[in-house]
Amino acid sequence: MSATSRIDSATPERSAPAGVPHLDVDPFSTEFFEDPHRIHDVLREAGPVVWLEKWGVYGVARFAEVHAVLNDPLTFCSSRGVGLSDFAKEKPWRPQSIILEADPPAHTRTRSVLAQVLSPTAMKQVREHFTAMAAAKVDELLTRRSFDAVADLAEAYPLSVFPDAMGLKQEGRENLLPYASLVFNAFGPPNQLRQEAIERSAPHQAYVAAQCQRENLTPGGFGACIHARADAGDITAEEAPLLVRSLLSAGLDTTVNGIGAAMYCLARFPDQLALLRSDPTLARNAFEEAIRFESPVQTFFRTTTREVELAGYRIGEGEKVLMFLGAANRDPRRWENPDRYDVTRRTSGHVGFGSGIHMCVGQLVARLEGEVMLAAIARKVASIEISGPVKRRYNNTLRGLESLPITISPA
Amino acid sequence: MPSITFVHPDGRPQRIDARDGESAMQAATRHDVGGILAECGGNAMCATCHVYVDEGWLARLPAMGGDEDALLDGAAAERRANSRLSCQIKLATDLDGLVLNLPDRQL
Numbered sequence: 001m002s003a004t005s006r007i008d009s010a011t012p013e014r015s016a017p018a019g020v021p022h023l024d025v026d027p028f029s030t031e032f033f034e035d036p037h038r039i040h041d042v043l044r045e046a047g048p049v050v051w052l053e054k055w056g057v058y059g060v061a062r063f064a065e066v067h068a069v070l071n072d073p074l075t076f077c078s079s080r081g082v083g084l085s086d087f088a089k090e091k092p093w094r095p096q097s098i099i100l101e102a103d104p105p106a107h108t109r110t111r112s113v114l115a116q117v118l119s120p121t122a123m124k125q126v127r128e129h130f131t132a133m134a135a136a137k138v139d140e141l142l143t144r145r146s147f148d149a150v151a152d153l154a155e156a157y158p159l160s161v162f163p164d165a166m167g168l169k170q171e172g173r174e175n176l177l178p179y180a181s182l183v184f185n186a187f188g189p190p191n192q193l194r195q196e197a198i199e200r201s202a203p204h205q206a207y208v209a210a211q212c213q214r215e216n217l218t219p220g221g222f223g224a225c226i227h228a229r230a231d232a233g234d235i236t237a238e239e240a241p242l243l244v245r246s247l248l249s250a251g252l253d254t255t256v257n258g259i260g261a262a263m264y265c266l267a268r269f270p271d272q273l274a275l276l277r278s279d280p281t282l283a284r285n286a287f288e289e290a291i292r293f294e295s296p297v298q299t300f301f302r303t304t305t306r307e308v309e310l311a312g313y314r315i316g317e318g319e320k321v322l323m324f325l326g327a328a329n330r331d332p333r334r335w336e337n338p339d340r341y342d343v344t345r346r347t348s349g350h351v352g353f354g355s356g357i358h359m360c361v362g363q364l365v366a367r368l369e370g371e372v373m374l375a376a377i378a379r380k381v382a383s384i385e386i387s388g389p390v391k392r393r394y395n396n397t398l399r400g401l402e403s404l405p406i407t408i409s410p411a
Numbered sequence: 412m413p414s415i416t417f418v419h420p421d422g423r424p425q426r427i428d429a430r431d432g433e434s435a436m437q438a439a440t441r442h443d444v445g446g447i448l449a450e451c452g453g454n455a456m457c458a459t460c461h462v463y464v465d466e467g468w469l470a471r472l473p474a475m476g477g478d479e480d481a482l483l484d485g486a487a488a489e490r491r492a493n494s495r496l497s498c499q500i501k502l503a504t505d506l507d508g509l510v511l512n513l514p515d516r517q518l
C-alpha cells in the first residue's frame with residue numbers, strides 16, 4: 001500500500017488563492033468530529049467558497065454551492081478520487097472504483113447496472129423479509145429492555161439482512177464493518193485514522209476480494225445479479241467483482257450510521273417519537289429526516305477538470321474541492337429551523353445521499369432498512385431513554401456513534 | 412409562467428403556478444402538493460413522483476428515457492400507458508394548462 005507516498009499537492013505550504021476566505025479548521029480532527037455543527041456554521045458564514053489551509057483544498061458548505069458542485073460532474077470530476085488523494089498524482093490505495101470514482105461515459109454504464117440491481121422493483125422482492133427481520137429484532141430487544149443501540153440494533157439489524165441480500169457466505173462477515181470503516185477513513189487526509197486503517201487493511205481486503213467472485217455469491221442475491229449482467233454483456237467479467245465490491249464498501253456501514261442516527265434522534269427528541277408512534281406511516285420520513293439532520297456521510301471531494309468560476313471565485317484546474325454535505329443539510333438559506341429534527345418535514349432535496357449522477361445508488365436499500373426498523377419501533381416501543389454515556393466514533397467520512405446505551409419500554 | 416393542475420385521487424384539483432424550466436415535481440414540492448413524495452429529489456432514482464398524464468397531454472410531452480421507463484415498472488401504484496415521472500417533465504409555457512393525475516400511493 002502506498003499510503004505514505006504523499007506528494008506536495010495537498011500540503012499546507014501550498015500557495016493559497018487570493019480573495020477566498022482562509023480558515024485553519026481541520027474537518028478531519030477529533031475536535032471537529034465531536035461538534036461539527038459549530039464549525040459548519042463558521043464555514044458557511046465565511047463565504048460560499050473557502051480555502052482550508054490545513055490540507056490545501058477548497059471547501060463549500062452552503063447548500064447552493066454543494067448542490068452546484070454535485071451537479072456539474074464534468075467540471076468537478078470523480079475519476080481523480082472523491083477523497084483528498086488526487087489519483088492523477090498519487091496511486092489509489094486500492095484499485096479505483098469503477099462507479100464512485102468514475103466519470104461519464106464510463107460511469108453511465110456501470111451505474112445503470114447497479115441502478116437496476118437495486119431498483120424499486122428489486123426492493124419489492126426483499127421488502128417482506130426486511131420487515132419481518134426488523135419486527136423480530138425489536139421484539140428481541142424488548143425482552144432485554146436495556147442495550148447498546150449501536151451494536152445491538154444499528155449494527156445488528158443491517159448485519160441480519162444486508163449480507164444475506166448480497167448473497168454472502170456466513171464465514172468471514174466480521175470483516176465487513178472493518179472494511180467499510182477503512183474505505184471511508186481512506187477518503188480523508190493522511191492522518192492517523194487513515195494511516196492506521198490502511199496498515200491493518202490486508203485481511204479485510206483479502207476477504208472482500210474473495211467475496212466479490214461469482215463462486216462465492218449465492219444465486220438470487222444482489223451480487224449474483226451483478227454477475228448476471230456480465231453474461232448479458234452490459235459489463236465485462238472483470239468489472240462485475242468490482243461492482244460487487246462497491247456494494248460491500250458502501251452498503252453496510254452507511255445504513256448502520258443512518259439507523260444509528262435515527263435512534264439517536266428518537267432518543268433525544270421524545271416529542272418526535274410520540275408523533276411517529278401516533279402515525280407509524282411517518283417512519284420512512286423520520287428516517288430520511290435523520291439522514292438530513294445527522295448526515296452519516298459527511299463529506300466527499302471532487303477535482304476540477306478546468307479553471308472554473310464558482311460563486312464569483314476563480315478556481316484553477318486540478319484543485320480539490322471538499323463538499324460539506326452535513327453543513328448543506330443544515331444551511332438556514334435552504335432549510336427552515338435547520339437544527340430541529342422534525343419527522344414531518346418535507347425532506348426532498350437534502351444532499352445526505354448526494355445529488356446528480358452519483359447520487360447514492362443504494363438509497364432505496366437504505367430507506368427500506370430505515371423505514372421498516374422505525375415502523376417496528378413506532379408500533380412496539382413506548383419510550384426510549386438514554387441510560388449511559390454516549391460515545392462518538394471517529395471516522396474521516398462517516399458520522400456516527402460508538403455506543404448509545406438506551407432503555408426502551410413496550411407499547 | 413405555466414400553470415399546471417394536479418388532480419388528487421379523490422378528484423380534487425390543485426392548480427399551481429410553475430416556473431419556466433422547473434420540473435413538474437419541483438413545482439409540486441414547492442407548493443407542497445401532498446401526493447408527490449420525490450424522495451430522490453428529481454434524480455430519477457425513486458419513482459415516488461409518479462403521475463398519470465391527462466388524456467390529450469401525453470403526446471405533447473417529450474418522450475421518456477430508458478431510466479424513467481425502467482423505474483416506472485417499480486412504481487408503487489399500477490403502471491398505466493399514461494404513467495410518467497413528474498421529475499422528468501420539464502415545464503415551459505407550451506405546457507401551460509397541463510393536467511396530471513396523482514396515483515393513490517407512491518410507496
Ligand code: HEM
Nearest residue numbers: 099100250251254255258297353354358360361362365366
Ligand atoms: C444511509 C445510508 C447511505 C448514505 C447516507 C449514503 C450516502 C451516499 C452518498 C452521499 C453518495 C454520493 C457519493 C458521491 O457523490 O461521490 C453515495 C453513493 C453511493 N452509494 Fe450510498 N449511501 C447510503 C447507503 C448505501 C447503500 C445501502 C448502498 C448499497 C447497497 C450504497 C451504495 C452506494 C454506491 C455504489 C454509490 C456510488 C454511486 C455512484 O457513484 O454513482 N449506499 N452514497
Ligand code: FES
Nearest residue numbers: 451453458460498
Ligand atoms: S423524484 Fe425520484 S424519480 Fe422523480
